[in-house]
Amino acid sequence: MQNQFAVGMALTILACPVLGQDVADFAIDYDIIPERLANQAVLLRERALLDNLSVDLVESITTEVGARRVGTEGDRRAIAWAMAKFDELGFDRAWAEEFPVAHGWNRGDIEAEIIAPYPQPLVATALGYSVGTNGDLVGEIVEFATFDDLLAVPEGDSLAGKIAFVSYSMSDYEPPPGASTMSGYGQGTRARGRGHVEAARRGAEAIVIRSVGTDNNRIGHTGSGFGYEEGVRRIPAAAVSAPDAILLQNMLRRGAPVSVRLNMTSEITGPVVGANVIGEITGRDGSDDYLVLGAHLDSWDEGTGAIDDGAGIGAMMAAAAIIGQMEQRPRRSIRVLLFGAEEIGLVGVRAYAERHAGELGNHLLGAEVDSGGGRVHTLVSGVGPESLAVVREMYKLIAPLGIAWDDTNDANGASDMSVLGRAGMPAMNFLQNSNDYFHYHHTPNDTFDKIVPEDMRYLTAAYVAMFYLAAELDVDFRQ
Amino acid sequence: MQNQFAVGMALTILACPVLGQDVADFAIDYDIIPERLANQAVLLRERALLDNLSVDLVESITTEVGARRVGTEGDRRAIAWAMAKFDELGFDRAWAEEFPVAHGWNRGDIEAEIIAPYPQPLVATALGYSVGTNGDLVGEIVEFATFDDLLAVPEGDSLAGKIAFVSYSMSDYEPPPGASTMSGYGQGTRARGRGHVEAARRGAEAIVIRSVGTDNNRIGHTGSGFGYEEGVRRIPAAAVSAPDAILLQNMLRRGAPVSVRLNMTSEITGPVVGANVIGEITGRDGSDDYLVLGAHLDSWDEGTGAIDDGAGIGAMMAAAAIIGQMEQRPRRSIRVLLFGAEEIGLVGVRAYAERHAGELGNHLLGAEVDSGGGRVHTLVSGVGPESLAVVREMYKLIAPLGIAWDDTNDANGASDMSVLGRAGMPAMNFLQNSNDYFHYHHTPNDTFDKIVPEDMRYLTAAYVAMFYLAAELDVDFRQ
Numbered sequence: 001m002q003n004q005f006a007v008g009m010a011l012t013i014l015a016c017p018v019l020g021q022d023v024a025d026f027a028i029d030y031d032i033i034p035e036r037l038a039n040q041a042v043l044l045r046e047r048a049l050l051d052n053l054s055v056d057l058v059e060s061i062t063t064e065v066g067a068r069r070v071g072t073e074g075d076r077r078a079i080a081w082a083m084a085k086f087d088e089l090g091f092d093r094a095w096a097e098e099f100p101v102a103h104g105w106n107r108g109d110i111e112a113e114i115i116a117p118y119p120q121p122l123v124a125t126a127l128g129y130s131v132g133t134n135g136d137l138v139g140e141i142v143e144f145a146t147f148d149d150l151l152a153v154p155e156g157d158s159l160a161g162k163i164a165f166v167s168y169s170m171s172d173y174e175p176p177p178g179a180s181t182m183s184g185y186g187q188g189t190r191a192r193g194r195g196h197v198e199a200a201r202r203g204a205e206a207i208v209i210r211s212v213g214t215d216n217n218r219i220g221h222t223g224s225g226f227g228y229e230e231g232v233r234r235i236p237a238a239a240v241s242a243p244d245a246i247l248l249q250n251m252l253r254r255g256a257p258v259s260v261r262l263n264m265t266s267e268i269t270g271p272v273v274g275a276n277v278i279g280e281i282t283g284r285d286g287s288d289d290y291l292v293l294g295a296h297l298d299s300w301d302e303g304t305g306a307i308d309d310g311a312g313i314g315a316m317m318a319a320a321a322i323i324g325q326m327e328q329r330p331r332r333s334i335r336v337l338l339f340g341a342e343e344i345g346l347v348g349v350r351a352y353a354e355r356h357a358g359e360l361g362n363h364l365l366g367a368e369v370d371s372g373g374g375r376v377h378t379l380v381s382g383v384g385p386e387s388l389a390v391v392r393e394m395y396k397l398i399a400p401l402g403i404a405w406d407d408t409n410d411a412n413g414a415s416d417m418s419v420l421g422r423a424g425m426p427a428m429n430f431l432q433n434s435n436d437y438f439h440y441h442h443t444p445n446d447t448f449d450k451i452v453p454e455d456m457r458y459l460t461a462a463y464v465a466m467f468y469l470a471a472e473l474d475v476d477f478r479q
Numbered sequence: 480m481q482n483q484f485a486v487g488m489a490l491t492i493l494a495c496p497v498l499g500q501d502v503a504d505f506a507i508d509y510d511i512i513p514e515r516l517a518n519q520a521v522l523l524r525e526r527a528l529l530d531n532l533s534v535d536l537v538e539s540i541t542t543e544v545g546a547r548r549v550g551t552e553g554d555r556r557a558i559a560w561a562m563a564k565f566d567e568l569g570f571d572r573a574w575a576e577e578f579p580v581a582h583g584w585n586r587g588d589i590e591a592e593i594i595a596p597y598p599q600p601l602v603a604t605a606l607g608y609s610v611g612t613n614g615d616l617v618g619e620i621v622e623f624a625t626f627d628d629l630l631a632v633p634e635g636d637s638l639a640g641k642i643a644f645v646s647y648s649m650s651d652y653e654p655p656p657g658a659s660t661m662s663g664y665g666q667g668t669r670a671r672g673r674g675h676v677e678a679a680r681r682g683a684e685a686i687v688i689r690s691v692g693t694d695n696n697r698i699g700h701t702g703s704g705f706g707y708e709e710g711v712r713r714i715p716a717a718a719v720s721a722p723d724a725i726l727l728q729n730m731l732r733r734g735a736p737v738s739v740r741l742n743m744t745s746e747i748t749g750p751v752v753g754a755n756v757i758g759e760i761t762g763r764d765g766s767d768d769y770l771v772l773g774a775h776l777d778s779w780d781e782g783t784g785a786i787d788d789g790a791g792i793g794a795m796m797a798a799a800a801i802i803g804q805m806e807q808r809p810r811r812s813i814r815v816l817l818f819g820a821e822e823i824g825l826v827g828v829r830a831y832a833e834r835h836a837g838e839l840g841n842h843l844l845g846a847e848v849d850s851g852g853g854r855v856h857t858l859v860s861g862v863g864p865e866s867l868a869v870v871r872e873m874y875k876l877i878a879p880l881g882i883a884w885d886d887t888n889d890a891n892g893a894s895d896m897s898v899l900g901r902a903g904m905p906a907m908n909f910l911q912n913s914n915d916y917f918h919y920h921h922t923p924n925d926t927f928d929k930i931v932p933e934d935m936r937y938l939t940a941a942y943v944a945m946f947y948l949a950a951e952l953d954v955d956f957r958q
Contacts, residue, residue: 063729066599119552120545120783123923217696218782218923243926247783250542250927303697304599304726444602444697447722448729 026400032393037472041397041465044322048461054318055453057085058311058373062304062448069301070341070348071104071272078297079275082313082338086279089321091336092329094279099351101341104272105129107301108265110238112208116259118251122244124208125220125302125443126266127192127237128344129227137236137262139163139205143252147191150198159204163260166191166209167245170438171216185438188212189223196237197229206236206262210245215439218243222300223442224344236264274298274340276348279317281324283333283471288359290333291470292425293320293463294349294368294417296342303446307437309415310448311373313338314456319463323471330471332364339416342370349416353423363425365470365477367463370415374433375455376462378404382411382427384479391428391477394469398462403430426477428470430462505879511872516951520876520944523801527940528880533797534932536564537790537852541783541927548780549820549827550583550751557776558754561792561817565758568800570815571808573758578830580820583751584608586780587744589717591687595738597730601723603687604699604781604922605745606671606716607823608706616715616741618642618684622731626670632681639682642739645670646724649917650693664917667691668702675716676708685715685741689724694918697722701779702921703823715743753777753819755827758796760803762812762950767838769812770949771904772799772942773828773847773896775821782925786916788894789927790852792817794935798942802950809950811843818895821849828895832902842904844949844956846942849894853912854934855941857883861890861906863958870907870956873948877941882909905956907949909941 028038065081068074079096086094105128112122115138142162144150150166153159168191173184180186191209199207211221218241228234240248251258277297283290295312299305320336341347353360365383379398381391388409395405411429413421421427433455440446470477507517544560547553558575565573584607591601594617621641623629629645632638647670652663659665670688678686690700697720707713719727730737756776762769774791778784799815820826832839844862858877860870867888874884890908892900900906912934919925949956 059729063726063733064597066597118543118545216924216928217698218926219697243924243928246928247542247545247926250538254542445695445722447697447726449695449722449725 026396028396029393032390033469033473037469038397041469044468045398045401045461045465048319048322048464049457051318051322051457052453053321054314054456054460055451057314057317058306058451058456059448061310061313062306066304067301068297068299068305070101070274070298070344072301075274075298075340079277082277082297085317089317090324091279091320092282094277096275096277097352097355098273098275099340099348101272101274101344101347103129104269106267106269108132108267111263112238112240113261114248114251114258115261117256120247122240122260123218123220124238124240124244125222126264127239128222128224129268130196130237130264130266131234131268132264132266133206133236133262135263137206138259141165141248141252141258141260143167143249147195150191150195153202155201157203159199159202162204163262164195164199164204164207165248166195166207167249169210169242169245170212171214171242185212192223192239196235197232200233200235204235208260209239211239211241213242213438213441213443216242217445219443219445221442222302236262236266238262238264274348276340276352277338279320279336281320281334282329283331284329285331287332289362289364290335291467292335292337292363292366293467294337294339294366296348296370296416297338298340298343300343300442300446302444303440304448305446306448307372307440307446307450308442309342309370311451311456312369315369315373315460315463318460319467322464323468330468332471334467334471342416346416346419349419353419360420360423360425363420365428366413366417366420366425367428368414368417369459371432371434372437373451373456373459374435374437376401376403376430376432376459378406378431380406380411380429380431381409382413382421383409383477384426386479387475387477390473390475394466397469398465401458401462403462428466430459432459505875507875508872511869512948512952516948517876520948523947524877524880524940524944527798527801527943528936530797530801530936531932532800533793533935533939534930536793536796537785537930537935538927540789540792541785545783546780547776547778547784549580549753549777549823551780554753554777554819558756561756561776564796568796569803570758570799571761573756575754575756576831576834577752577754578819578827580751580753580823580826582608583748585746585748587611587746590742591717591719592740593727593730593737594740596735599726601719601739602697602699603717603719603723604701605743606718607701607703608747609675609716609743609745610713610747611743611745612685612715612741614742616685617738620644620727620731620737620739622646622728626674629670629674629677634680636682638678641683642741643674643678643683643686644727645674645686645688646728648689648721649691650721664691671702671718675714676711679712679714683714688718690718690720692721692917692920692922695721696924698922698924700921701781715741715745717741717743753827755819755831756817758799758815760799760813761808762810763808764810766811768841768843769814770946771814771816771842771845772946773816773818773845775827775849775895776817777819777822779822779921779925781923782919783927784925785927786851786919786925786929787921788821788849790930790935791848794848794852794938794942797939798946801943802947809947811950813946813950821895825895825898828898832898839899839902839904842899844907845892845896845899845904846907847893847896848938850911850913851916852930852935852938853914853916855880855882855909855911855938857885857910859885859890859908859910860888861892861900862888862956863905865958866954866956869952869954873945876948877944880937880941882941907945909938911938
């Protein structure tokens with residue numbers, strides 16, 4: 001009774017003003033969610049709201065490991081950190097699954113400066129897996145407002161001796177009606193991902209893009225492309241900061257040729273080894289099915305990987321650990337999958353899918369956090385039609401956190417989990433406030449101070465309640 | 480009549496909601512400000528609001544010159560830029576007054592990293608006029624929460640072999656009741672200015688401070704101290720970014736010694752030459768008295784000097800130029816004083832005061848903008864008791880810009896102008912919104928994109944109206 005009262009109070013106080021719905025809408029159907037489980041989910045949710053574990057985990061990995069790009073010493077330290085943390089947090093077992101990565105990469109150093117008509121230094125960063133310049137590379141800048149404008153130039157030698165400059169600004173992009181707010185990022189990743197190939201096809205010596213981000217800081221945003229192509233010259237690729245892109249544009253507007261010197265010592269190296277690290281809270285029923293909570297362990301190499309993806313690591317490890325702290329194990333197993341090599345193109349999860357091809361059908365439900373630690377605001381499921389009503393009922397237990405319901409049921413797995421989603425795994429995603437995510441994303445600025453502890457606790461609480469219920473209920477989310 | 484109507488309309492529409500005062504409060508006393516001058520001031524004010532010249536000037540100096548630390552090539556380009564601009568803008572004469580500076584400084588390069596217990600790179604910047612490390616300098620970090628805590632350690636060898644770390648955070652500082660919101664900056668400049676001397680007195684090998692700023696960016700804030708002292712060892716001084724200071728603190732909290740490697744190639748060099756550049760709109764009455772609008776031409780060397788002090792340069796040059804575009808010259812001369820070497824301790828204005836010692840009494844009224852380009856919100860005068868009533872009446876002409884009146888009359892000159900203020904020059908300062916000023920101040924992030932054009936136009940309009948009236952009225956602001 002006390003627990004039921006707690007549910008009622010929380011709904012009255014929190015849910016109404018947030019969602020503008022009647023309390024009656026949130027009455028639990030105890031035929032679907034047994035009263036005991038509902039009450040337990042509320043207790044776990046409230047406990048997670050008071051538990052700073054998710055934040056402490058981000059603090060730990062950013063302080064004790066820091067940057068952890070695949071194949072680096074930092075990545076190896078991150079793998080060891082994850083193994084030790086799973087153990088420390090009381091997981092029943094933890095293991096690492098290594099996989100080969102075709103190439104490593106050394107970032108090296110970068111120097112960039114305008115040498116004419118007005119000499120000024122530029123702040124730039126090498127794009128991931130770019131080749132170096134092999135000494136000084138000097139060329140006149142040719143600006144393209146968008147990647148499409150670059151594509152519109154004839155292939156061959158249109159840009160011979162030149163440095164292509166795509167000045168597309170994610171901040172200024174206005175998505176077409178109905179498009180996702182993320183479409184501005186998608187537009188930016190076109191030039192980041194393919195610019196070096198398309199500029200080379202047109203004879204350019206190098207490509208420089210405006211950083212794909214939403215900030216105004218003099219810090220470049222790295223990120224990796226889709227690799228070089230056989231038969232196309234490998235040219236260096238770098239991103240200048242937003243203020244430096246604006247400086248180049250202001251100088252170009254004066255009409256005189258603008259020449260830039262680039263010196264990058266980046267180099268692609270031989271194969272390296274990455275690893276996915278898995279921790280399990282083993283279910284009490286001995287079933288082969290399990291639930292998976294995902295995040296990626298690797299990060300870019302210039303920040304300490306706090307929002308990308310320390311937040312996901314912290315929230316998912318903490319959610320499973322808090323469920324694991326109960327008196328008895330949940331009915332089904334919960335696995336936390338910390339993927340390696342996400343940043344270079346979901347390499348770790350692909351290795352995982354291959355290795356676990358025979359048991360993909362046992363992945364009963366999957367979620368991933370890879371959009372930072374911002375406040376959770378909407379639940380989107382992607383489950384079978386029969387179980388949707390159960391998820392709708394489970395949702396009522398987290399509605400008091402101020403979370404809305406998206407009834408499209410079209411989630412198919414976020415980030416790494418999209419690979420498993422496409423293979424048929426049911427998905428559950430929480431959408432989060434990510435207004436400042438692309439201020440810091442892929443920059444040295446991705447550091448622990450960007451984490452908002454209260455938001456992390458809300459995020460963790462939402463996963464705790466939903467995955468506790470998913471683990472206890474006798475529901476097949478594939479149906 | 481048409482002009483008078485314009486005054487009335489502006490007051491009705493703008494002044495009431497902004498200031499919550501009666502229109503009657505803003506009726507002009509035409510015995511103090513002749514109707515013709517009042518109307519003209521309104522027209523000039525409104526014209527300046529529509530004129531982008533101040534913004535264009537900041538764009539010009541940041542694009543065509545960029546960083547301009549005294550004694551550098553950039554400083555010499557800035558001096559030439561200012562001379563050419565005064566000419567282009569129709570000033571009657573312009574000249575440069577050179578002065579010697581005892582030492583130049585090469586920033587060189589900086590490498591900083593934590594080497595134990597958890598190796599991680601640090602983002603740091605050399606403080607201005609620091610010596611270098613002469614190769615790698617490795618030492619254990621000893622944290623002091625404030626400069627006073629460092630002072631509390633006995634002199635001698637308390638910090639032998641150590642690197643002092645003052646982690647004072649300007650963002651977290653809460654000023655005592657009644658203290659200026661700037662007092663947090665003042666606290667920060669204590670360690671920035673004297674830390675290298677006081678740490679050396681205690682045996683430290685180097686000093687590292689948390690950047691004096693209010694941002695959370697992984698960018699260090701430079702700035703200069705008050706020099707080294709005879710008889711005290713010259714140790715290197717650097718500022719780490721806020722996120723790096725937090726990283727050091729998080730690591731130190733674990734209890735194990737934290738060791739850092741610093742490698743700085745900064746060096747103090749021989750004497751250099753700086754210059755103040757002066758442009759004059761020559762008054763039509765041939766009087767020896769003149770009004771002065773100030774800003775500083777030099778900047779720190781990592782940004783392009785947009786807010787510090789491109790905004791001042793743009794607003795002051797544009798204000799005088801707009802007055803100079805009238806059909807006839809103002810009665811008294813208006814000089815724009817662009818001081819050199821402000822950033823290393825008001826060196827240029829001191830040379831100016833010495834050279835013009837015989838005519839300091841001719842400086843009838845002075846203003847300076849050196850707090851960025853933010854929206855102007857309050858007028859503070861520092862004039863003689865007899866002329867205060869006139870200034871109060873002049874103020875009515877700019878009140879419609881949403882500017883409040885501070886009746887303390889205690890202004891004594893901002894930034895460089897404080898030197899002339901102390902020598903007796905009457906002062907007029909506008910306070911501005913500077914909420915984000917210390918996000919960017921003394922960093923690579925001080926770039927043109929931080930300028931808000933509308934705010935710059937308001938700032939310029941306020942100076943145009945006030946200095947037009949001050950030039951025309953037969954008032955001695957010293958009385």
